[in-house]
Amino acid sequence: MRVINHKSVGMFATHFLLVKEVFLLNKILVIDDEEHLCWALERGLRQEGYQVMTSTRGKEGLELIQNETPSLVILDLKMPEMDGLEVLVKARDLMPKLPVIMITAHGSIDTAIEAMKLGAIDYISKPFDLNELKIVVKKALMVSRLREEVVFLRSELNKKHGRILGNSPAIQEVNTLVEKVANSNATVLITGESGTGKEVTALSIHNLSYRREKPYVAINCAALPESLLESELFGHEKGAFTGAVVRKSGRFELADQGTLFLDEVTEMPLSMQVKLLRVLQERQFERVGGTESIKVDVRIIAATNRDPMECVKRGTFREDLYYRLNVLPIYIPPLRERSEDISLLTIHFLQKFNPSQEKMISPEAMELLMNYKWPGNVRELQNVIERSVILSQGNQIEARHLPKEIQNVEHKKRTIEQGLILNFPDKGISFDEVEKELILKALEKSKGNQTRAAQLLGLTRSALLYRAQKYQLKL
Incomplete structure (x- = not known):
């Protein structure tokens, strides 16, 4: 009956991963x-x-x-x-x-x-x-x-309220940019793959701005047909169309003095793009079926999971609207490019979905999370942790509680990646020398970046540090 709790492999506190596979100084x-x-x-x-x-x-x-x-x-x-x-x-x-x-x-x-x-x-x-x-x-x-790290992580999470979570250089740069642009009235265009945290970033900008006490209103431009989208954005007068039995205020009015977040803005129909451009230029509009001009003071933040310039080239997004929105651009990198943030996000979601008790995650499960490519990004990780918390009966999430596509990640990596060709001498070979040479080659290829070198070898950074110490390599 073993109660060996968790491991949250990651790179934190100069970057979170100070866990070593052998604790030589203990x-x-x-x-x-x-x-x-x-x-x-x-x-x-x-x-x-x-x-x-x-x-x-x-x-x-x-x-x-x-x-x-x-x-x-x-x-x-x-x-x-x-x-x-x-x-x-x-x-x-x-x-x-x-x-x-x-x-x-x-x-x-x-x-x-x-x-x-x-x-x-x-x-x-x-x-x-x-x-x-x-x-x-x-x-x-x-x-x-790792228990000490969880305590440290939780204290750090409390400090990071209102910011996108992460300690990778890319996310630190995003958070720095968010702080700089927050109190500006200029429009912001946030780009990045689905699930990377674009709306979280938009909300962070609002919460850090002087408009934080005013409304934050969001609308998904891809979720509504053109006829409904216009009414949702600008409102309508009574009798403007069938079913319009009362006057309705649109999102622009509701967001007055605050922030309006236009998600998936590149999915907006071209005819609506013209109307949006006019509002951005003149800061006023008319409700559907109305003639009265309504002036508003609204900070616009837009987001898209597409490359907006590609949409411009294809003719599905107006170039003048693009430049009107892209005054302050912010790019959110995908999770696969900042794997050092996975452990921090995992701890955050564990705390979110299991606040009443200390749900831990096994070393094997965390290893799989670290090596998975996360096509759905942070949103997918959140869903995986929520699912695993529900499926795990004890106080530890094991590898078997993870989705099959994540459990099979190591097998896929070995079968898909190009194989290593070795000339095996008749007299045999030293496995330690081969392993040492592989580490040196990975460090050379990654230009000394330990995290990247570990990824190239299919290891965690802690495993790389242990092996480097074993062979007395200077990192």
Whole structure:
């Protein structure tokens, strides 16, 4: 019964991914009354690069916890003077977030479960294999580090209210541009693929502007036929057409003093584009069926998932309207070009769809999310996390809870990408040397960009850092 919680692989706090697959600088404290076991564990764990301290008495172990602040404790359940459960309780009082792995004797499972309830992160039963313990230690350290990151991420998310989420350079540039243009009255044209966050960006501009207390009104220009679109934008007088039984104010009137967001503006019929251009130039209009000119003070933000210049060339979008809207252009990059933001967005959506409890995500599931290309961008990621939260019964989202197209991403990548051709010598080959050479080639191809190099190798950045450290490569 393992409760190894989550991993949110990403690149954050100089860029979020400071998680490493082996924690070489972690101090591990072993508390066990059997001296030979302490010696064996110390020797085995030091071979993995950990700093190791040992103690054969619970009281002495607690003093080491207080003075040395270990990263993890391996604690025997049965000890004289002070048993493991008592040490566990006191250790958690000294360091509430300290991960503790319990060592239990055969037949002590009930007591081990009690230890888990008191805060132990995992347990292992005697007799155990040293390699098995090493895996448990590695996972426990990973969970501990990632819990710290979740706390940090959540605090960062609270700071980023009203901004598009992301720590990639591209999104930082977008947020900087949003802040600069917010208090201008000039029109803004936001471009980018569907699901990248164009409306979120538009709302951010409004919320950061002096118009924030006034209405923010949005309309999708592709969702309505021309006859209805005109009435929705400009309103209509009573009797203007069949069914117009009362006067109706349009979106321009409703947005007076505030912001009007025109989504998918390139889908607007050409005849409506002429009328929109006139309103943008004169800042006044007439309701459908009316003769009275209505003046409004509205900030216009438009968006499209198409290339507007291509639409101009095809004759489906007026060139003069394009230049009228494109005073302040903002481009939102697709999620596949800023994969370092996936972990941050995942944590955000986990918090959004599961606010009452800590729903975690397994390392394998996060690895798949990081490697997927996200054709639906942030909106698709949001839908995937919402679906996974519903399908996962426990407190952890596993790879099996993800859609099939994401589960199969590694297989597809291996079969689609061009294969690597190697000349295999008769005398054999050093796998370590091949791996080292591949890392160097990837770094060379990415011009030293660690994130890109990791992507070329099908790894996370943390895995790349670990392997580079293993081969003593300077990044």
